Amino acid sequence: MQSTSTTAFHKHATPAGVLIAIGIVFGDIGTSPLYTLNAVFHNRVITEDVALGALSAIFWTLFFQTTLKYVIITLQADNKGEGGIFSLYALIRRLFGKWIVIPAMAGGAFLIADGIITPPISVASAVEGMQKISPHINTVPIVVCILILLFIFQQFGTDKIGKIFGPVMLVWFTFIGVLGLMAMSHNFAVLKALNPWYAYVMLSQAPGGFWLLGSIFLCTTGAEALYSDMGHCGRNNIRVSWIYIKVMLILAYAGQTAWLLQHVGEEIGTVSPFYHIVPDAIYLPTLITATMATIIASQALISGCFTLINEAIRLDLWPRHRVVFPGNIKGQIYIPFINWFLMAGCIGMVLYFRESTRMEAAFGLSVTLTMIMSTILINFYLYTKRFPVPAIVLITGLFLAIESAFLTANLQKVKEGGWITLLIGSCLFIVMVVWRSGRRITTSLKKIVTVDGYVELLKQLSTDNNITKYATNLVYLTSSGSPRRVEKTAIDSILSRSPKRADIYWFVHVNVLDEPYSMHYRVDTIVKNDIYFIEFNLGFRIEPRIDYYFRQVVNDLVKSGEVDVSGRHEQCYQESRIGDYKFLLTDSFLSFENDMPFVKNFLMKSYFNLKYISVKEWVNFGLDPSNVTVEKYPVVVTPVAYTPLLREH
Incomplete structure (x- = not known):
């Protein structure tokens, strides 16, 4: 209407x-x-x-x-x-x-x-x-x-x-x-x-x-x-x-x-x-x-x-x-x-x-x-x-x-x-x-997993004082529109590479609507004070200033009692009620481990060249570069069928 x-x-x-x-x-x-x-x-x-x-x-x-x-x-x-x-x-x-x-x-x-x-x-x-x-x-x-x-x-x-x-x-x-x-x-x-x-x-x-x-x-x-x-x-x-x-x-x-x-x-x-x-x-x-x-x-x-x-x-x-x-x-x-x-x-x-x-x-x-x-x-x-x-x-x-x-x-x-x-x-x-x-091709290759399967590990990591805290709030942008499903690369980034301890893990999805000027959001609490999912629904003519919108949403959640930050030890030293926050973006590159047909190879190389000269994700989403970390991961469309190496005796 x-x-x-x-x-x-x-x-x-x-x-x-x-x-x-x-x-x-x-x-x-x-x-x-x-x-x-x-x-x-x-x-x-x-x-x-x-x-x-x-x-x-x-x-x-x-x-x-x-x-x-x-x-x-x-x-x-x-x-x-x-x-x-x-x-x-x-x-x-x-x-x-x-x-x-x-x-x-x-x-x-x-x-x-x-x-x-x-x-x-x-x-x-x-x-x-x-x-x-x-x-x-x-x-x-x-x-x-x-x-x-x-x-x-x-x-x-x-x-x-x-x-x-x-x-x-x-x-x-x-x-x-x-x-x-x-x-x-x-x-x-x-x-x-x-x-x-x-x-x-x-x-x-x-x-x-x-x-x-x-x-x-x-x-x-x-x-x-x-x-x-x-x-x-x-x-x-x-x-x-x-x-x-x-x-x-x-x-x-x-x-x-x-x-x-x-x-x-x-x-x-x-x-x-x-x-x-x-x-x-x-x-x-x-x-x-x-x-x-x-x-x-x-x-x-x-x-x-x-x-x-x-x-x-x-x-x-x-x-x-x-x-x-x-x-x-x-x-x-x-x-x-x-x-x-x-x-x-x-x-x-x-x-x-x-x-x-x-x-x-x-x-x-x-x-x-x-x-x-x-x-x-x-x-x-x-x-x-x-x-x-x-x-x-x-x-x-x-x-x-x-x-x-x-x-x-x-x-x-x-x-x-x-x-x-x-x-x-x-x-x-x-x-x-x-x-x-x-x-569409790179999106189809993304492996989406259910967050529920990693809840206990994330809660354990969040309270493990043997690991240096990475950020009070660690925010991942996800292309998944489901509050219970995110990219496997995001989970791997938290757990598998160098474990990233945070008080609260946030998964943020930006949904571009078919109408021009709508601005609303919804929050799904996966685990209170540990894991949250935010979906921003923005019209296709709205500038996605996600950094600003995220802070506004978290402050609203703190005021309403949906997020409790009173137990943080460092709170008394910080001016912000929500503490520090870090956006972690995952960015893909075309792996050498590909053996694609000519047309698909041309298409994917052209796509990544366009991606290289286009504006970076943190700029596109209106993020403050001082709060952003970018991690790279390879995209393999058609794996190379290597001949096995033979050991000489």
Whole structure:
């Protein structure tokens, strides 16, 4: 059940909420008028059929893909108030088997790949407006500098500057709408293109008409953000604001189309049709506003990538990285590794393509694949909500048909540069597959034993004064969710290596929930004042600060009398009521004693390499390094069958 506050948050639309949604959600889709029609007519002579057909196709793409699929249908699939492809996966994974993770990982991987091309093309398309003033200006250094500053700024959070996102984007959308209205004031007949017939004429009769869908698709590339940002803005705030946004977008595209109809038989050149409809008197302010809008759009997408990766980490689909919470806004996070990875990718894109018209070749292909994956997941979500089967088939079939057409048209971009985002997305997908598979294999090899069989030994060790006390409280993190079962490596660590005497042994399990913000725990007393099991149940967006949570739980247990520490001799010398505590982590490494087939060998070596460069367990669980000891143990997947040695006589 959703909480009352979450339901109210999504149910009500407020002026402040709508303004926030305009600033956060629609940056990507709101800057698409800068380059969409420019992509359609790149190296193409302007014709009336293509101009009107492009406007018609844009209108109906925004209707089907953005309004119908995301605003009306997909926003219903909220996971305790949160949205995004991994939230959707977490919502349905228990009902449809393990394979459902494949489209979730693929969709997430290609969405991150899109995060590498969107900031460069958005910023470049705005900055290139300077070429109308100075045709020979080199915009590459300017774009690179803006991107570097943008990524450097991420570590400081967006608390303060985020407050101007909404007003700036409201000004931007109002401006492009008014600009479009002015541009078509002498030719309102251009609105006849809203008739789908014109799209059909373009696709069926214009030379290469069908392949223009690859460029038309750019008008809806930001639609996925509508769903991903639902937790920040609220469902109805997004829906209400979209009404205004869509009207302004259509006016902007219609105004550019009116200009195109005035220049039939010509080529648009290097400057986007958007800048051609800007009056000279306000050209420079328009250039500045457009650049600010693209920076905000890029900021929103970068933040979305951080959220996406954090969810993947919590769901065990991605190697662990250090996650920082730089601001006071709920859900605002910063992941240094991903930040610099995205920055390197974005700068590489700018240096490789140099112009936004060339970047358009790589843009859109990865998002199309993401949308297809989200359609597959939404199909299963509709089943969970007991929609009529004919309705599910109709909805899924409609969106798959549309997105398959866009994908087919976008495939022509592969040789023109689309291979880059495909390669990046595929590599990210492989990383997810390797990490998930490696985790599953190593987890399956862990031997789980019943604590009850070792209770007497642990009690005896706890009171054996002949052995130096290791810690007052010795804490083991365990992957076992059962209070009576733990890894054999933990028991061996206590008893078999160098026996570790402690007053109390704690086994702590962290359970990541399918919902985002839950925080609760339970305690199982195995032997009072000797052995306890704690399970922390944390939402997949909660930072697991286990050190802090553990101290809080133990203090609560002492207050309630469930733990009695009054008999400790050293208590009078220590400020803490619970005494000292030591977290002992067991970490695995791939043993040389393996004889695996090639594929499994590659998989496991890749997994342990990823594990080596990922953040350490004590960092991931928010543990103070002064209280942590790490013990290594080997992983043997397929033992080597050695030939026995023969002794010489």
